[in-house]
Amino acid sequence: MEQFVTFGIVGLSTAAIYAIISSGLVVTYTTTGVFNFAHGATGMMAAFAYWQLSIGWGWPVWLSAITVLAVLAPAFGLLVEQLMRPVQRLGEAERLVMTIALLSGLIAVARWIWDPNKSRSLPTFFAEKDSFHIGAATVSWHQALTTVVAVAVALGLRLLMFNTRTGAEMRATVDDRALVGLTGADPVRANRVAWILGTTLAALGGILIAPMVALDATQLSLLIVSAYAAAIFGRLKSLPMTFVGAIVIGCMEAYLAGYLPQNEYLPGLRLAAPAIVLLLALLLFPHGRLRGRDRHLSPVPIPSVRGTFVFAGVIVAFGLVLATVLGAGDLVTYGQIFAFGVIALSFVPLVGYAGQISLCQLSMAGVGAIVCAHLGSDGQWWALIATVVVAGVAGAVVAVPALRLSGVYLALGTAAIAVVLDRWIFSLPSFELFGVEVALFDQGSVELVGPSLFGMRVDTPAELTVFSAVCLALVTTGVAALRRGRLGRRLIALRDSEAAYATLGGSLLLTKIVVFAISAGIAGLGGALYGMQLQSVAADQFNFVAGLSIFLIAVVGGLGVVGNGLFTGSMLAGPFNAIVALWPAAQNLVQVAPAAAGLAYGSGAVDDGVVPSLRRHWEPVFRDPLVVAVVIGWVLLFWLLRLSDVINGYVLILGIVGGVLAARSWAAARHRTVPEIEEIPVEWWGVKRPWTAEDEEVLDRAVTTRS
Incomplete structure (x- = not known):
């Protein structure tokens, strides 16, 4: 009994921190309509800033805490409010992209400023004072402080929301922002207060929880999953129920840590428990109407047959050029263009056509890598087919809860699935299921080899690069055919209005299962190609945070166009790697680039995506046979010169780029009227x-x- 009470007190102290963080999340969402995925990253940055001031620079603890909570956190809240104000009038997807980009960016910035290879820790508050006892339980002063602060936050929020004019404005803004402005209130001021308050509470929670865990950017940022679950308990609007949810999650974590049996299969369960609770809460609790749903959906173009086949040929030709001009070492790096392209292309039918937001596509790629590694260990060609099928089945399983969710709830649900796979499932050792031994990453890495096709083994980096390019070309052709077909029209109708689609006789369950399965199958193939290119992959390469960069670049490229696959792969494995190779000091800057691109897209700097914009600008070239023929001849000339070692790789790139740009100007001049x-x-x-x-x-x- 004493042990039970002790774990309960530990759980309550942790719950107090979750309550502080999640209450800030709820206040921000109910006032502004923006669900801040970067809320935990804000607390992470506050914890690092507090460490820098108190430990790194030797400031007094009280001065460091005041500086972070009273100066840095409110200033950051005002900055975020300025970033988010333009997108509040836009659709839900744009707001999600902005906060996801902010999450990814803050993690990258934290790793840039504070070397992740250097261990850091914070002492607990009042560590020099002896603990005291409540009955048989021992309570530290840090635990007592967190509980007192949580109670003070609850009382303060109650007084603010129901006993002040600002609180009345914030509560009124939830219902109708325009009407609030007509009454003489200031909704902009209410938004500022909400962001400042939410950011400060996240910072307070980050400072309180940092002494209890390691100072790691990703780990601290993903602690927000527990706060997400607590906020869902309150249905993103009820602060009392949010506090109840925090207590449930905090105590659950403490009791799992104390009573969970010690074996090699269950440690990951404790880490994934908050994500599991989040997913269950999303599925079981009723949800109100989402604010600011998309009403102005951009049209999804129908790719032509001729254009699709030409583009597929360009992809294969690009792979051939890379395979013949790059060395084996460079091909391992730049050959990933086509694997990343296949993974990114999985977003097009799911998000671009059907409007189903998913943040677990890289996890589906991990499933594909596992299947291909174990079934194709000797180069069996059919292992790729099995990879697509098994990953598709996994996607169909994800689609079942997706029927219950939409919008931000669907994004949260798929994020929870990614975290569960990352923290628990992928870390499991081999086990038996119905008499069949199942092996995943087996707490390490898996090795992949190329397939044997027509009696030939595809195993060199050059051969794998060409093979991956062919796969990307085939998948691109298939996704384009999907858009032109009957299923594509159904998916567009599903995106436009799920209610109307169901009213007209469409099956939501069947359609969602089909599109999730197709998308996951494509991602699984991309994961297998990625593993083949690297020859060995580990679970960390398919974690939730790593998938955010692919999602952000895919969004910037344009989720409704099939050319997005090649664009995303080229950006992730092309310029980013080339910049780091030429300028190693720019590695941290490159890691921030996807987040910067996501912020630019959300703020409206990129209209409907980079790929559609590029197509419009290069339309005169595509429509002029003479210019196209000259461009092809120019590229072939420089390619042959490079193969003959007459020029080097830099001259090849400069020559091709210069010739293509000149061709665009020539085509524009030929068609100028x-x-x-x-x-x-x-x-x-x-x-x-x-x-x-x-x-x-x-x-x-x-x-x-x-x-």
Whole structure:
């Protein structure tokens, strides 16, 4: 019994921190309508800043805490409010992209500033004072402080929301922002207060929980999963129920740590427990109407048959060029373009066509890598087919809870699935299921080899690069055919309105299962190709945070176009790796780049995606056969020169890029039309254009002729 009480007190102290963090999340969402995925990363940055001031620079503890909570956190809240204000009028997808980009960016910035290879820790508050006892339980002063602060936060929020004018404005903003403005209130001020308050509470929670865990950017940021679950307990609007959810989750973690049997299969369960609770809460609790659902959906273009096959040929040709001009070492790096492209292409039918937001696509790629590694260990070609099938089945399983969720709830649900796979399932050792031994990453890494096709083994980096390019071309063709077919039209209808789709006789369950299965199968194939290129992969390469970069670049590229696969793969494995190779000091800057691109997209700097924009700008080149022929000849010339060692790789790249840019200018000049001069009636001479001396002569002549 004493042990039970002790674990209960530990759980309550942890629950107090979760309550503080999740209450800030709820206040922000209910006031602004923005669900802040970066809420935990904000607390992480506050914890690191507090460490820097108190430990790194030797400031007094009280001054460090005041500086972070009263200066840095409110200032950051105002900055985030400025970033989010333009997107509050936009759709839910844009707001999600902004906060996901902020999450990814803050983790990258923290790793940039504070070396993740250096161990850091924070002492607990009042560590020099002896613990005291409540009955048989021992309570530290840090635990007591967290409980007192949580109670103070609860009382303070109650007084703010129901006994002040600002609180009334914040509560009114939840219902109708425009109407609040007509009553003389200031919704912008309410938003600022909400962001400052939410950021400060996240910072407070981060400082309180940092002494209890390691100072790691990813670990601290993902502690927010527990706060997500607590917020869902409160249905993103009830602070009392949010506190109840925090107590449930905090105590659950403590009792799992104390009573969970010690064996090699269960340690990951304790780490994944908050994500499991989050998923269960999403499925079991009723959810209100989401605020700000998308009403102005961008059209999804229908790719032409001719354009699709030409683009597929370009992908294969690109793979051939890379395979013949790069060495084996470089191909291991840059050959990943096509594997990442296949994974990114999995977002197109799921998110672009069907409007189902998923943050676990890289986890599905991990499933594909596992299947291919174990079934294709000797290069069996059919292992790739099995990879697509098994990953598709996993995607279909994900689709079942997806029927219950949409919008931000679906994003949270798929994020929870990714965290469960990352923290628990992928870390399991081999086990038997119905008499069959099942092996995943087996607490290490798995090795993959290329397939044997037509009696030939695809195993060198050059061969794998070409093979991956062919796979990307085939998947691109298949996704384009899907958009042109009947299923594609159904998916677009599902995206436009699920209610209307069901009313007209469409099956939501069947359609979602099909599109999730197709998308997961594509991602699984991409994971297998990625593993083949690297020859060995581990579970960490398919974690939740790693998948955010692929999602952000895919969103920036344009989720409704099939060219997005090649674009995303080229960006992730092309310029980013090349910049680091040429300038190693820029590695941290490159890691921030996907987040910066996501913020630019969410703020409206990128309209409907980079790929559609590029297509519009290069349309004159594509429509001119002569220019296309010259471009192909130019590229072939430089390729042959490189194969003959007449030029090096840099000259090859500069020559091709320069020739392509010149071709665009040439095509624009060939199709430039002279604008027709508008004929202005005589009575408007001198009004719509300047009066000239010749006008008077023309008028005199006309009058004389008529008379």
